[in-house]
Amino acid sequence: MPGILGRDAPGRLCARTDRHPSAAVTLGDGITIREVAAAEIEPLGRLTVAAYQGVPGFDPGDGYMAELGDVARRADLAVVLVAVDALDGLLGGVTYVPGPGPYFEWEGSDDAGIRMLAVAPEARGRGVGTALVGVCVARARVEGRRRVWLHTTPEMTVAHRIYERQGFRRAPAADWRGELCLWAYSLVLSGEELGAAPT
Numbered sequence: 536m537p538g539i540l541g542r543d544a545p546g547r548l549c550a551r552t553d554r555h556p557s558a559a560v561t562l563g564d565g566i567t568i569r570e571v572a573a574a575e576i577e578p579l580g581r582l583t584v585a586a587y588q589g590v591p592g593f594d595p596g597d598g599y600m601a602e603l604g605d606v607a608r609r610a611d612l613a614v615v616l617v618a619v620d621a622l623d624g625l626l627g628g629v630t631y632v633p634g635p636g637p638y639f640e641w642e643g644s645d646d647a648g649i650r651m652l653a654v655a656p657e658a659r660g661r662g663v664g665t666a667l668v669g670v671c672v673a674r675a676r677v678e679g680r681r682r683v684w685l686h687t688t689p690e691m692t693v694a695h696r697i698y699e700r701q702g703f704r705r706a707p708a709a710d711w712r713g714e715l716c717l718w719a720y721s722l723v724l725s726g727e728e729l730g731a732a733p734t
Contacts, residue, residue: 560670564661566626568670571606571615579617579628579653580604586627586653592690595715603651613638613650616670618663627654629667631674641684641709647675649685652694664697672701672722681725684709686717695720 559569571579584604587593606628609615614631632638632648639648649671654663675683685703687694698720709719 560666560673562662562666565620565622566618566661566663566666567620568616568618568666571610571617571628575617575619575625576606576610576615578625579615580606582625582655583628583651583653586655589656590688590690593688603653609638609651612636614674616667618654618658618667623655623658625655626658626661627652627663627667629653629671631671633674633678633680640686640711643681643684645679645681647671647678647680647683649683652685652697659693664694665700668697668701672724676724679725681723683722683724685720686711687720688715688717698722 559567561567581604583606584600587595587600587603606615609630613636614633615628616631617628618626620626629652630638630650632650634647635644638650640650641648649668652664652667654667672683683703684706685698687698695718701722703720703722706719706721709721711717711719
C-alpha cells in the first residue's frame with residue numbers, strides 16, 4: 536500500500552536536504568501556516584489519527600494508523616506544515632513531499648506530493664484544509680516542480696472538493712488498488728496535460 540514507506544526503490548530514498556526557506560504564511564482569518572514545532576509533533580499525530588478515524592467507511596488497519604501518528608518521522612524525511620492560530624492553537628497539518636524519498640508515491644523526479652492532510656473537527660469550515668493545500672502548491676511552484684500529486688480515498692469527499700477547487704484533477708491511471716482503494720489527483724504546474732499518468 537502506498538503511504539507507509541512510498542516507493543523504496545534503490546537510489547530513491549533520501550532524507551530531507553532542502554528545507555524550504557520561506558517564512559510562515561499568515562492568512563486573513565488569523566491562521567498561520569508554518570513548519571511544525573517540536574512541541575506540536577505528538578499533538579499533530581493525535582489530531583491526524585483522529586481525523587482519519589472520523590472518515591466514514593475508512594478503515595486502513597493499525598499499521599497505517601501508526602504511520603499517520605508518526606509525525607516525527609515525517610518531519611525528518613519530508614516537510615510537515617501546521618495551521619495554527621492564537622486562540623485555538625493547532626488546527627491541522629499536512630505533509631509536503633518536495634521530491635523522491637520515503638514518502639514519495641509517484642514516478643516523476645520533478646514532481647512533488649501532498650500527504651496526510653488533516654484538520655481538527657472544531658476547525659472545519661474555516662478554510663484550514665484549503666490553506667494547507669495552497670501553501671504546498673505554492674512551495675511546489677517556487678521549487679519549479681512539474682506537477683503535484685496526492686492520493687485520497689473515495690470516502691474523503693470533503694477533501695476532494697478542496698483539491699478540485701485548487702485545480703487538481705482525477706488521474707485514474709495512477710490510482711492505487713491494494714488493501715485500500717486510493718484515488719489519485721494531480722495538479723499540473725508546467726508543460727503537460729491534466730490527468731496524465733506519471734512517467
